[in-house]
Amino acid sequence: MKKYDYLIVGAGLFGATFAYEAKKRGKSCLVIDKRDHIGGNIYCESVEGINVHKYGAHIFHTSSKEIWEYVNTFAEFNNYINAPVAIYKDELYNLPFNMNTFSKMWGIKTPSEARTIIDAQIKELNITEPKNLEEQALSLVGTDVYEKLIKGYTEKQWQRDCRDLPSFIIKRLPLRFTYDNNYFNDRYQGIPIGGYNQIIEKMLDGVDVWLSTDFFELENREELAQKIVFTGQIDRYFDYKLGILEYRSVRFENEVLDCENYQGNAVVNYTEREVPYTRVIEHKHFEFGKQPKTVISREYSSEWKMGDEPYYPVNNDRNNSLYEEYKALADNTPNVIFGGRLGQYKYYDMDKVIISALDTVKKEFNE
Numbered sequence: 053m054k055k056y057d058y059l060i061v062g063a064g065l066f067g068a069t070f071a072y073e074a075k076k077r078g079k080s081c082l083v084i085d086k087r088d089h090i091g092g093n094i095y096c097e098s099v100e101g102i103n104v105h106k107y108g109a110h111i112f113h114t115s116s117k118e119i120w121e122y123v124n125t126f127a128e129f130n131n132y133i134n135a136p137v138a139i140y141k142d143e144l145y146n147l148p149f150n151m152n153t154f155s156k157m158w159g160i161k162t163p164s165e166a167r168t169i170i171d172a173q174i175k176e177l178n179i180t181e182p183k184n185l186e187e188q189a190l191s192l193v194g195t196d197v198y199e200k201l202i203k204g205y206t207e208k209q210w211q212r213d214c215r216d217l218p219s220f221i222i223k224r225l226p227l228r229f230t231y232d233n234n235y236f237n238d239r240y241q242g243i244p245i246g247g248y249n250q251i252i253e254k255m256l257d258g259v260d261v262w263l264s265t266d267f268f269e270l271e272n273r274e275e276l277a278q279k280i281v282f283t284g285q286i287d288r289y290f291d292y293k294l295g296i297l298e299y300r301s302v303r304f305e306n307e308v309l310d311c312e313n314y315q316g317n318a319v320v321n322y323t324e325r326e327v328p329y330t331r332v333i334e335h336k337h338f339e340f341g342k343q344p345k346t347v348i349s350r351e352y353s354s355e356w357k358m359g360d361e362p363y364y365p366v367n368n369d370r371n372n373s374l375y376e377e378y379k380a381l382a383d384n385t386p387n388v389i390f391g392g393r394l395g396q397y398k399y400y401d402m403d404k405v406i407i408s409a410l411d412t413v414k415k416e417f418n419e
């Protein structure tokens with residue numbers, strides 16, 4: 053007799069949502085994680101009384117009322133709205149690209165003045181069908197915004213020329229002709245008051261959890277449960293036998309500063325090429341903190357190599373088709389469910405991960 057119904061590999065949002073829902077349905081679960089804490093990449097570490105988003109800034113946003121209500125059963129959310137600013141040399145602009153940005157850039161006031169300037173710049177470029185990120189960005193916002201706010205940042209972020217990047221990357225940024233600095237278009241947005249850990253803690257309440265436990269080093273791993281839910285790297289599960297899926301990684305340089313307010317905003321992007329980091333996060337502003345000290349993280353985008361933390365899947369043609377081959381293997385692996393951003397090699401926002409976990413639950417329990 054196997055001890056558990058499910059062995060869930062990964063105590064991140066996908067694994068925890070699945071465990072919570074399976075337990076609700078009377079199933080027994082064991083959750084393991086190779087890290088020494090639960091939460092996966094949404095984990096927060098308390099430093100000087102500030103919730104530091106250890107694996108990168110996380111802002112919850114969704115258009116789904118159902119998902120918003122679901123997460124609110126695990127934590128109370130504040131009314132934080134993400135409104136980053138961008139620094140280019142000695143100039144400061146609001147993001148995303150909106151009337152505040154255009155007014156500062158050209159000294160204009162009205163949407164029609166902004167449109168006229170952008171249209172004139174676009175017309176000169178003569179781009180009919182954008183073939184890459186550079187052409188896509190230029191044909192959306194014109195030369196000035198591209199040169200000051202997109203080119204340097206994007207090339208730092210991806211360590212590739214903008215002409216060698218796919219256009220869809222830039223399409224997720226809003227472009228507005230209103231004075232609205234909200235970085236997201238979603239209806240619901242906020243940060244859990246007290247940080248993200250409580251969500252995972254509540255989801256895993258009453259579930260057995262083994263930390264600092266790597267699935268691949270676990271003896272009798274196939275004997276522990278009837279089924280496995282695997283949220284680690286799919287290529288690793290199959291021993292990389294078809295090849296290695298590539299990622300981008302990020303290095304965080306954290307600093308505690310002896311001042312109450314360092315940059316006046318949670319997120320400040322540095323868009324010129326010469327500044328080596330992409331952005332600086334001041335964590336306390338996510339929760340309107342008033343602590344006497346502050347914690348900042350400078351983010352350096354880095355090339356991923358085996359053993360590094362995999363952050364962003366590189367969804368180019370090569371990796372996408374390799375993933376499809378691994379998925380075919382996964383589909384033929386009975387009793388293992390692959391989920392989450394590593395198991396499905398997909399850039400998933402938090403709301404999408406929860407949606408995907410809930411869909412998996414429905415399928416698994418024939419609902």
Ligand code: FAD
Pocket residue numbers: 061062063064065066067084085086087091092093094107108109110111112113265266267268283284285302363364391392393394400401402403405
């Ligand atoms: P993860 O959180 O990665 O969890 C997987 C877990 O599996 C990890 O804890 C890992 O240690 C464990 N694991 C892996 N292999 C093994 C193994 N062999 N044995 C045991 N355990 C293993 N989303 C938003 O909605 N808003 C944001 O602002 C946002 N910002 C982000 C910023 C960054 C830098 C990144 C990288 C992501 C961001 N996201 C954001 C996305 C968000 O992090 C994910 O949607 C979410 O964390 C995915 O949950 P998951 O459970 O799929 O994966």
Ligand code: UDP
Pocket residue numbers: 138147201202203205206209221222224225321323
């Ligand atoms: N981007 C940019 N300038 C900025 C912010 C973003 O050019 O100041 C571009 C960049 O190409 C980036 C993309 O927009 O990869 C998506 O930005 P987002 O903030 O969504 O990036 P992520 O949250 O994935 O780091």
